[in-house]
Amino acid sequence: MEYHISKTGSDQGQGTQVDPFLTINKAASVAVAGDKVIVHEGIYREWVKPRYKGLSEQRRIIYQAAEDEQVVIKGSEHIQDWQQVENQIWKVILPNTFFGSFNPYVEEVSGDWLVTIEETRHLGDVYLNGMSFYEVSQYDQLAAPVEKLEFKDLWTQEMVPVQNPKQTTYVWFAEVSPEHTTIYANFQGANPNKELVEINVRRSCFYPEETGIDYITVTGFEMAHAATPWAPPTADQPGLLGTNWSKGWIIENNIIHDAKCSAISIGKEASTGHNYRTLRKDKPGYQYQLESVFTAERQGWSKESIGSHLIRHNTIYDCGQNAIVGHLGCIFSEIHHNHIYNIATKREFWGHEIAGIKLHAPIDTHIHHNRIHDCTLGLWLDWQTQGTRISKNLFYQNHRDLFIEVSHGPYIVDHNILTAKHALENVAQGGAYINNLIGGRMVHRKVLNRSTQYHLPHSTKIAGFSLIYGGDDRFYNNIIVGKDGWTGVGTSHFNNYTTSLAEYIENVHNLHGDLEEFELVEQPMFINNNAYLNSAEPFEKENVKLVEESFDPDFFIVDQGDEGFLSIDLPDSFVNFLGEVHSTETLPRVRIVDAEFENPDGSNIILDTDFLDKKKENKSTLGPLTLLNKGKNYIKVW
Missing domain, CATH: 2.160.20.10 (Single-stranded right-handed beta-helix, Pectin lyase-like)
Known part of the structure; x- marks a missing residue:
């Protein structure tokens, strides 16, 4: 069976080339061994979770971008409702229901073998025209972020440069209440409602929830x-x-x-x-x-x-x-x-x-x-x-x-x-x-x-x-x-x-x-x-x-x-x-x-x-x- 997905489709469709599905996940919920899922041009903001496994090298489930078409799967959402707070700082207020059961602005970077961290960091992020920001730990640090040139490598004890020092001046900070998540960001003069601004929402882009989803x-x-x-x-x-x-x-x-x-x-x-x-x-x-x-x-x-x-x-x-x-x-x-x-x-x-x-x-x-x-x-x-x-x-x-x-x-x-x-x-x-x-x-x-x-x-x-x-x-x-x-x-x-x-x-x-x-x-x-x-x-x-x-x-x-x-x-x-x-x-x-x-x-x-x-x-x-x-x-x- 061959399933097709298009931004002009519908998940109530048949998944055919003339009547495609709208989401990759719809196909992922029905595709079985031997099937092929072909995704057509567009940005798909979803976490694809294959439900069924292939059975062998010869009976795989294949997920592929249509030939010569640009297909992007993102774990982020495009945010356009920013409000200017002061100078270069803007904020957006989102209901926690927007994130469902996983809020990256609550979840911390933490776990075994994490040796050092200047301050607590979270799994969220903010992107301006594709460039990721740095997180700061309090609102006051948004106004005058310091350009960082280098950090110490704990293995060699040497100072090594940051890839893009100026990027460190683009910073964000989040406050999470029982009902809302407020994200503040310093856009360094850019208007976030006129540029492409995205924020992390999903943990993964393509990852099965169950183990044993083979081939x-x-x-x-x-x-x-x-x-x-x-x-x-x-x-x-x-x-x-x-x-x-x-x-x-x-x-x-x-x-x-x-x-x-x-x-x-x-x-x-x-x-x-x-x-x-x-x-x-x-x-x-x-x-x-x-x-x-x-x-x-x-x-x-x-x-x-x-x-x-x-x-x-x-x-x-x-x-x-x-x-x-x-x-x-x-x-x-x-x-x-x-x-x-x-x-x-x-x-x-x-x-x-x-x-x-x-x-x-x-x-x-x-x-x-x-x-x-x-x-x-x-x-x-x-x-x-x-x-x-x-x-x-x-x-x-x-x-x-x-x-x-x-x-x-x-x-x-x-x-x-x-x-x-x-x-x-x-x-x-x-x-x-x-x-x-x-x-x-x-x-x-x-x-x-x-x-x-x-x-x-x-x-x-x-x-x-x-x-x-x-x-x-x-x-x-x-x-x-x-x-x-x-x-x-x-x-x-x-x-x-x-x-x-x-x-x-x-x-x-x-x-x-x-x-x-x-x-x-x-x-x-x-x-x-x-x-x-x-x-x-x-x-x-x-x-x-x-x-x-x-x-x-x-x-x-x-x-x-x-x-x-x-x-x-x-x-x-x-x-x-x-x-x-x-x-x-x-x-x-x-x-x-x-x-x-x-x-x-x-x-x-x-x-x-x-x-x-x-x-x-x-x-x-x-x-x-x-x-x-x-x-x-x-x-x-x-």
């Missing part, structure tokens, strides 16, 4: 303005668009922006824990997160029932927490060719769950060919990063690029371009870093007070727990670039680690005891055939390496909008320094998990294509691109 395709829409709540891994994780604990969604070719917190959610739901650290205060969030994994497993968390989503060719920007978020529900998924930018750069609130993509337990998930820039943090994989591959992604103009935390592997990071001052934060073990271009600091930390789960290969079944002892990583064929004044660039922080499993075992058994022995000896590091430029410092036991300590490659990304280029100079010695194409056969197994680096189906993996998917020979140049050569390189990367 849905969402393609070709623009979606914006959702009052999404803070989405930590220990709570329900709704997004502007999301799967709500389902299987087999395809989310493709959409433009998604202005989610208060998270845009696309492939995360967990409330029954496995919902902000218990914040509400109960009796145990740390770490403990509740451990419990959520076991609860999910008892409730059927597995490849057969959850995950296996495909998120591709979307553009996602201007969101407060994440472009893509997900704990547990992200398993066996593929995320590729997405353009993600301006995530958490507004900096109205701050917490430990902020990144362009933030996933927990991304088992056998493949994240590749994404362009991620101008974010507080590009990609953060946290807990149970196992069988995961992070490949051929481009990171630039982020404050931090890639963070992998409390995971035991095996996971692969290959053929990526990382350019941030804080390029790689490695708070994990069991990784393989192959053919990357790393132009920044590489932080390495152990975690000896939090034991996290690992799994049977290609499964959600829990095999054991371990602390993060550090090491057991593989660094091959990378180009690592330093910069004057930067410390921690290179692999020298592994200098006192062992270099093979045999050496590790020998050193352990020179001691006496059990657990104590393994804590005292550093795990093996497998580091060879890397290039170190411009003061980047190599691992002292690396047998084969290219070191050009004083050579500055003048390395940067040129963003020209529809096209982008990598500019880098390389020394003459680079051209003859070739690296082996790595595979399951060449990458030593991971010690703690006792598992190999392989494809999700258990077959051998071969890393034989570069950033641009160009086939590699048995020996090829270092770094992510086979086109790299000595001298000046200027290579199109998108």
Whole structure:
């Protein structure tokens, strides 16, 4: 069955092309497996809640924008009844019935892992011709808002700039009584009754209310303005668009922006824990997160029932927490060719769950060919990063690029371009870093007070727990670039680690005891055939390496909008320094998990294509691109 929706239709119609429905939700209430919902040009201000699920890859329910037509779904309403209060300040008074059971101007940004907030923030927002405002906490702050230039990053303790400092002078404040919600806003001289002014009303734009709504395709829409709540891994994780604990969604070719917190959610739901650290205060969030994994497993968390989503060719920007978020529900998924930018750069609130993509337990998930820039943090994989591959992604103009935390592997990071001052934060073990271009600091930390789960290969079944002892990583064929004044660039922080499993075992058994022995000896590091430029410092036991300590490659990304280029100079010695194409056969197994680096189906993996998917020979140049050569390189990367 094919249903059509049009702004000239009626929900009392037949849903046909000649007699279309008026709302997408009408079609969502009747579409079943095998049906297609085609939405025609216009702005639809509704929360679409699919009622029925698809049954297989072949019997999906497809929601799509009509070809060559602009279809926008908004969680906001257009407000035109503003009254001028004084100078640039206007107000609108709305009955609370206008919001129904969910009032974003009452609901706070709150929950587990929300670390700091200058003052209480709410899920509401005000938009002037598409630009979101900042909330202030009292009426008096409306009259003379201060332009904010920068905020402190709590991870690096550095001051980082606000994306648009002048935007911080556009502010709003709300008062909620038992009967009414009054919103005040400083429009900086604009007349809100003559401009497009919208306010957040709905939590989501496209999100099922029930779990288990499987095999849905969402393609070709623009979606914006959702009052999404803070989405930590220990709570329900709704997004502007999301799967709500389902299987087999395809989310493709959409433009998604202005989610208060998270845009696309492939995360967990409330029954496995919902902000218990914040509400109960009796145990740390770490403990509740451990419990959520076991609860999910008892409730059927597995490849057969959850995950296996495909998120591709979307553009996602201007969101407060994440472009893509997900704990547990992200398993066996593929995320590729997405353009993600301006995530958490507004900096109205701050917490430990902020990144362009933030996933927990991304088992056998493949994240590749994404362009991620101008974010507080590009990609953060946290807990149970196992069988995961992070490949051929481009990171630039982020404050931090890639963070992998409390995971035991095996996971692969290959053929990526990382350019941030804080390029790689490695708070994990069991990784393989192959053919990357790393132009920044590489932080390495152990975690000896939090034991996290690992799994049977290609499964959600829990095999054991371990602390993060550090090491057991593989660094091959990378180009690592330093910069004057930067410390921690290179692999020298592994200098006192062992270099093979045999050496590790020998050193352990020179001691006496059990657990104590393994804590005292550093795990093996497998580091060879890397290039170190411009003061980047190599691992002292690396047998084969290219070191050009004083050579500055003048390395940067040129963003020209529809096209982008990598500019880098390389020394003459680079051209003859070739690296082996790595595979399951060449990458030593991971010690703690006792598992190999392989494809999700258990077959051998071969890393034989570069950033641009160009086939590699048995020996090829270092770094992510086979086109790299000595001298000046200027290579199109998108």
